Every structure is written in structure tokens, then in C-alpha cells.
Amino acid sequence: MEQAIKQGIAEALETLYSHQLATEDIALQPTRKEFEGTYTYITFPLSRVSRKGPEETGNEIGEYLVKHCKAVSAYNTVKGFLNISVSESSQVQQFAAMFNGQSPTDSPVFHMAPTGKTVVVEYSSPNTNKPLHLGHLRNNFLGNSVARILEAAGNKVAKVQIINDRGIHICKSMLAWQKFGNGETPESSGIKGDHLVGKYYVEFDKAYKAEVAELVAGGMDKEQAEKEAPILLEAQEMLRKWEEKDPEVYALWETMNGWVYSGFNATYERMGVDFDKLYYESDTYLIGRDRVMEGLEKGVFFKKEDGSVWVDLTDEGLDEKLLLRKDGTSVYMTQDIGTALMRFDDFPGLSQLIYTVGNEQEYHFKVLFLILKKLGYEWADACYHLSYGMVDLPTGKMKSREGTVVDADDLIQEMVDTAKARTEELGKIDGFTEEQAAELYEKLGLGAVKYYLMKVDPRKRMLFNPEESIEFQGNTGPFIQYTYARISAILRKASQLGVSMQNIDYDGVKEIHQTEKDLIFAIGQFKEKLQQAADAYSPAVMAQYAYDMAKDYNRFYTELSIFNEDDETLMQFRVALSALTAETIKRSMGLLGIEVPERM
RNA sequence: GGCCCUGUAGUUCAAUGGAUAGAAUAGAAGUUUCCUAAACUUUAGAUCUAGGUUCGAUUCCUAGCAGGGCUACCA
Secondary structure, eight states: OHHHHHHHHHHHHHHHHOOOOOGGGOOEEEOOTTSSOSEEEEOGGGHHHHOSOHHHHHHHHHHHHHHHOTTEEEEEEETTEEEEEEOHHHHHHHHHHHHTTSOGGGOGGGOOOOOOOEEEEEOOOOBTTSOOBHHHHHHHHHHHHHHHHHHHTTOEEEEEEEEBOOSHHHHHHHHHHHHHOTTOOHHHHOOOHHHHHHHHHHHHHHHHHHHHHHHHHTTOOHHHHHHHOHHHHHHHHHHHHHHTTOHHHHHHHHHHHHHHHHHHHHHHHHHTOOOSEEEEHHHHHHHHHHHHHHHHHHTSSEEOTTSOEEEEOGGGTOOEEEEEOTTSOBOHHHHHHHHHHHHHHHSTTOOEEEEEEEGGGHHHHHHHHHHHHHTTOGGGGGEEEEEEOOEEBTTBSOOTTTTOOOBHHHHHHHHHHHHHHHHHHHTOOTTOOHHHHHHHHHHHHHHHHHHHHHSSOTTSOEEOOHHHHTOOSSSSHHHHHHHHHHHHHHHHHHHHHTOOOSSOOGGGOOOOOHHHHHHHHHHHTHHHHHHHHHHHTOHHHHHHHHHHHHHHHHHHHHHOOSTTOSOHHHHHHHHHHHHHHHHHHHHHHHHTTOOOOSOO
């Protein structure tokens, strides 16, 4: 439909002003609802080629369209805005083409042509020393959704994560467990593995702080105390032993990481995210270290007197950056070099490698990509940092020492509980088995958190308001889910009544309501929105789209009756329209990783 | 100090350089003999400041103000 009009405009420009403009350069926008029309074309910039005022130019193009473009029934021009009305029959035909006379799941409106590209999306990648929190939820939902969106947009996608299983942080938990743990295990304590390890990370921090305080009291200055606290030195020693593969340290490391993984896996499963391939820092850091040594030989990097290895990025306007410590151990950057290499080896011809990581690491990735370039890897340009904003609480930033961290498992449980309470309050699920009810609460609770975290532009920092997030009214996941459930009820009834959606006599649909036009228009936007979401790596685009559509449908639902409609054809049409709307909502929500219930 | 990001209704979020800046919440007033009221309708309410570019600026540029991040031999 849009394409036909753009074509018409291009022809008009050619015929009237001998001006050539490619159809893809013609931008149409939906007409604002206070004006008559479906699409609006802006004619201000055309004054140069038409040598007439924008209004007159608009009129001439409008005139041409009405004459030559079948779909266009009327036009009006306000200043430089040419409002184009599409005839009702064309809109019904547009719907017929989209609905395709088939089951709506196969509708061509959802199908995007393959791009032939392969994209790898990294997300999650937590440290293995504490459980997941609210920030990880945004990360996981965002990364997972972007992967779904890119796949729907025609790409081959692999979801990966790097597991930061080595480094000083895990040594801290290990050491504290050794010192204070008394052999406690997830089984013996009944604590989920990731939470148990997190507990000892906190224990470490407590002991460390106490030691620092003691040293300061003994007359040492704070900075020195923070570097020389015995427990910290012990942790550093442990990391060194680990890199030497000391059997005892290694065994403990394997045990405790195992606890964390099983804890994480339980959380991932509940969240509905998964991965095609996992990378372990403990595997990749050695590759990184080798490449750094190579770079050193080639003179890309340099060594300081104390033996530490650095890269000089001052020519690029950045600083010098450490790549290997003086004791030879690796830093974050070292392993990231190795990980990138492994990925481009694993996925030959990779078009893009997307890192879903918070914006506090923008500098880090800038440096990483520059280093890869300096090492001579052409594919460095295919690396992209999908940088998202932090999640703040009404009280400010989340801080583990102040105990203001919102735990992921707790939050999800809270949302599911709220869904249960709200549903029972409304008393709408008579006839549900216990199992079905539990499944519904899970869908609603998770739908609420996911939607809340993804409706905001990922690049922006966002506020997590616990009270508002458990709201199920307004611009929320459950509102959209509710709309879907409502449509499902309509479709169940239609099938009961034997209303067929096949072989609808679309020519018999003479007059349609504004809300129906809105829905047809919205459905027709799916691909464009999907492309936009893919280009911007923004699930928020799909969230907004699904919400707008749900609103449109609810308006349609209250304005018009389906089963009280005397005109059989019109009834069929409305059922079909409902079916395709439901499918569009389901798809859009699916791209966010949100499931929709048949009943609620 | 240097670099980066963000300033929109009371609050949380929208708006490829386009019309009278949209939603949601919170506030006020309504809608159930009618397919699910987790809904719908009406109402009131906002572009940080000062310049500039443009036919036209929330959007682009400059300066200022405010908030956040980065600038670790942490990850």
C-alpha cells in the first residue's frame, strides 16, 4: 500500500516537475488524527523543484494521485502537508492481502527476506562471584531480545556469553569460603549455589574492611592499607597459584564455580533466556596473553621497566592501557582480546559481533576495538558495543555495600506473586487447573518485568520504581497480554459459532470504522517497525508498537460489536481482523521474549 | 581537570528537522441489562537557560546550568 503511493508520488514528481526521486527517498508518515487522511507527504522541500508554494505543490501532487493511483480516494493540503486518503475498499483489500486467506501465523506481513548475514550477540556475561541482580536482568532481556529481533529481520544469529570465571573476584569468594565456610555447600545449607558464593564474597569484603581499618588505626595511611591488607594479598597469591594451576586451588575453583553455574542456570531458565555457545575466560585469557606477547614482539605494545605490558593509545587521544601485570597475570582486556579471536574463528564470515554491556564500559570497548585493529585484524570493524544505561532505584544507584541491590531471583518471584494476587482478586480464572494457573502467573509476572525493563530506549539510563513496576495497568506487559487474551476469547467464540475466516467476501465489506482502519494500518507497519528495531538494536520499538496496537484493539473492541453484527460478511471480517491483530501482538511480544496467554 | 551520555506534564517514558509536543501513572468527572472493566471516554497539566543554522528546532551547532558515567596493575 505504502509502496504504491510512493510509486505514485515519484511518478507525479517526474510528470509534473521532471524531478526524479527514488521511492525509497520518499518518506510518508501517518496522518495525525486531527486531520483527514491516511498518509501524509511533506511538500515543503519541493518548492525548489516545483517553483511553487508548498500548498500548491501539494495540491498538484494530490490531484495527480487521485487520477492515477487507484488506492487514493481523496486528498487535502494544509500548508506543506499533503494528506492522502486511501479508499476504504483499498484498505480492506490491503487487509485481505495481509491476511492471505490462510491461518494468520503464515501471513506475509511477518516474513522478512534473509540477509545472508551472521551475527553473534553476547549478553549476560556475569562474574561468577555473586548472584544476578536487576542490572543483569536488563542486560539479559535486552541482549536476548535483540538476538530475536535480528533473527526475525533475516539474519543468522548466535547467542553467546563469556563467563568471567577467573580473576581476583572469584578468588575472594574462594578464600573467604576457605577461611570461614566450615565446608558449607548448597546442599548442606539449602542455599542456591550462586547465592552461597555471593555470601562469601560479602564475607571477604567484611574481613578486608576490618583489616584495612585496623591498619589505619595502627598508623598506616588509607591508600597503603587498602593495598596491603593481608587478606587481599592472600587473594592475589591465590590468583597467581590458580594461573599456575595449583591442584588444590584449582579444585576449589571448580567446585565453587559449579555451584554458581547451577544457580545461574536455574535463573536463566526461569527468565526464558538461553545461549548457543559459552566461552570461558579461563580458556580465552591464554589466547589473549599469547596475542599480547606477539604484539609485544611486533612492537605494537611496549614493556615497562617493572615488566608490565602496555599499549600506547595517546595518538588516538586515549591513554596508555595495561595488558599484562608485572607478575604476568592477565587483566580483563587480555582475555577480551582472546575471546574476540575465538569468536571470529568459530563463526567464519561473521558480519557483526555485538557486545551487550553497560555504558560504564564504553571506554573499555573503545580501547579493545582499537587494539584489535592495531594487531591487524580487519574484522575489528565488525565489533559493536551495544551500550545500555544503568538501572537506578528511587534511592539512587544500586550499591551492594548498602544492601540496595535488587536480587534477580527475588524480583522475579515477587512479580509472579503479585500476578497471582492480582488474578485471584479479579477472580477470572475459573476452571483453571493449579498447573495452568501457575503457568499463567509465571507468564504475567515475567511479562511485567520484561516489558518494564524493555519499553525504555536501551541507551538511556532508567529508573526502576518497585511500586510502579508491579502495576498491571496502563503501559505494561500485562495490559498487552490482557488484550491478547481478550482476542483469544473472541476467536474461541467465533469457532464455537462456526464463523469462518476463510473465503471472506471482501468486496462485500463496504464501510469500515476508524478503529478498523487504525488496526489495518498498524498491522501493515510490522515489518517497518521490526526493521527499525533491528537497525537501532532497540526492543523498545517493538514494545511501543505492541502497546499501540493493544490500545487500538481495545478501542475497536469497545466501539464495535462483533457477534451482534447483522451483516455476516462484516462479522467474518472483524473476526479475521481480530485474529491477525492477535498474531501481530503475539509476534511483537515474542520478539521481547514475552509470552501471551490465551486466557487471563 | 579531561572525555562521554542525559535534561520533555507532579512522576515514569514517547516524538526519521515538520502540523495544535504524544502515552502511562497520579488528580477531577463519567461508562457494566452489551463478545473478559487488568478495559474505555472526557478533563487539566511539560520541551533546563541563552544564542545560532533553517521556510520550520524537543531534535542539529555553540556556550552555560543541572544530573550520571568513564578516566584502576578491579571486572
